[in-house]
Amino acid sequence: MISPPGVKTLLMARERIVSGESGGEEENRFNFALRPKNFSQYIGQETLLRRLKIAVSAAKGRKEPVEHVLLHGPPGLGKTTLAHVIANEMGAQVHASNGPALTKGADLVGILTKLSPGDVLFIDEIHRLPAIVEEYLYPAMEDFKVDITLDAGMHARTITMQIPPFTLIGATTRIGLLTGPMRSRFGIANHLEFYTPEALHEILRHNAKLLEIDYEDSALGELARRSRGTPRIANRLLRRVRDYAAVEAKGKLTPSVTQAALNLEGIDDRGLDEQDRAYLRTLIKVYEGGPAGVEAIAASLGEEIDTLVDVVEPYQLQTGLVMRTRQGRRATKIAYEHLHIEYVPPPATGDDFSPQPELFTDETENS
Numbered sequence: 549m550i551s552p553p554g555v556k557t558l559l560m561a562r563e564r565i566v567s568g569e570s571g572g573e574e575e576n577r578f579n580f581a582l583r584p585k586n587f588s589q590y591i592g593q594e595t596l597l598r599r600l601k602i603a604v605s606a607a608k609g610r611k612e613p614v615e616h617v618l619l620h621g622p623p624g625l626g627k628t629t630l631a632h633v634i635a636n637e638m639g640a641q642v643h644a645s646n647g648p649a650l651t652k653g654a655d656l657v658g659i660l661t662k663l664s665p666g667d668v669l670f671i672d673e674i675h676r677l678p679a680i681v682e683e684y685l686y687p688a689m690e691d692f693k694v695d696i697t698l699d700a701g702m703h704a705r706t707i708t709m710q711i712p713p714f715t716l717i718g719a720t721t722r723i724g725l726l727t728g729p730m731r732s733r734f735g736i737a738n739h740l741e742f743y744t745p746e747a748l749h750e751i752l753r754h755n756a757k758l759l760e761i762d763y764e765d766s767a768l769g770e771l772a773r774r775s776r777g778t779p780r781i782a783n784r785l786l787r788r789v790r791d792y793a794a795v796e797a798k799g800k801l802t803p804s805v806t807q808a809a810l811n812l813e814g815i816d817d818r819g820l821d822e823q824d825r826a827y828l829r830t831l832i833k834v835y836e837g838g839p840a841g842v843e844a845i846a847a848s849l850g851e852e853i854d855t856l857v858d859v860v861e862p863y864q865l866q867t868g869l870v871m872r873t874r875q876g877r878r879a880t881k882i883a884y885e886h887l888h889i890e891y892v893p894p895p896a897t898g899d900d901f902s903p904q905p906e907l908f909t910d911e912t913e914n915s
């Protein structure tokens with residue numbers, strides 16, 4: 549797909565600071581120190597937490613591992629953190645892996661046979677697990693058994709081995725890409741919601757204290773409002789603003805220092821960055837507000853479809869800047885207003901523009 553002429557599609561080549569995706573080793577170390585360790589430290593996601601607390605306490609009572617748990621939602625909302633919290637609460641070890649790293653059955657069998665009773669196996673990006681590996685996972689999840697192939701060629705034979713009871717915690721940003729059989733094997737499946745500004749404010753207060761930052765409470769409120777409902781982004785912005793304050797304001801975080809630091813990063817009052825705005829601008833200017841398929845928008849922007857679907861769109865859908873219709877994405881009046889572009893209502897064509905009810909079943913193939 550070729551971009552229509554006259555449209556600026558290049559994005560600044562810099563680390564995208566409002567992406568919920570993990571930003572490398574240094575950030576991981578920083579986040580690790582701030583990571584809640586147990587249920588009482590975990591802020592937000594109240595409904596999910598209530599369910600998990602019941603499941604953990606019931607499992608402890610029965611002296612069994614917790615049922616397998618599937619956590620889905622955009623990056624940076626705390627799926628990995630929750631897996632560790634559940635393990636801590638159970639007094640269990642976590643063995644972490646991810647879908648693309650497990651390329652063959654033997655990779656998974658190697659991990660499964662090393663588990664101790666009650667351990668947690670965390671598989672991130674579980675929707676990217678190859679089908680062949682999934683086949684090994686099913687009997688492990690259901691009956692705590694794995695099939696091991698001994699020898700090769702003519703003498704190959706398979707033996708079934710018992711493994712210790714364990715809890716699989718799967719995380720995915722794309723629940724729609726998970727196979728039906730895989731989904732059905734989880735006893736608990738839950739979506740993580742974007743955090744409210746109040747919850748993020750509380751997380752930031754807690755972390756600012758841990759980091760011994762000198763702050764005004766309203767500065768953290770401003771940061772919380774611009775963090776796209778995502779704790780990982782809130783932590784990342786806190787680092788940026790702390791650095792800015794150290795250099796420009798003797799270390800004190802005030803609302804004006806926060807605003808200046810975020811403006812410098814190109815983050816606006818909705819927490820959108822240049823990539824978000826480029827997405828909206830393309831939808832409005834190139835595709836006349838939509839409906840447009842995500843593949844077409846991605847091609848015009850020179851972006852990966854996955855990045856748009858996983859990182860850019862969820863928050864825009866959630867906050868009503870964009871809606872999904874049967875024909876594709878549509879910019880709403882709020883998006884036009886946000887970009888100061890005059891709103892042109894779509895032509896009335898029956899139910900053409902009715903939004904799809906499920907925001908997070910994101911199979912791109914039908915978009």
Ligand code: ADP
Pocket residue numbers: 568579580582583584589590591592622623624625626627628629630719751779780783
């Ligand atoms: P995901 O696995 O969903 O991408 P993570 O679990 O890695 O997200 O979370 C990213 C960071 O955000 C964590 O390192 C942690 O510091 C912070 N975080 C996530 N959830 C919470 C929470 N509920 N309270 C406080 N901090 C959180």
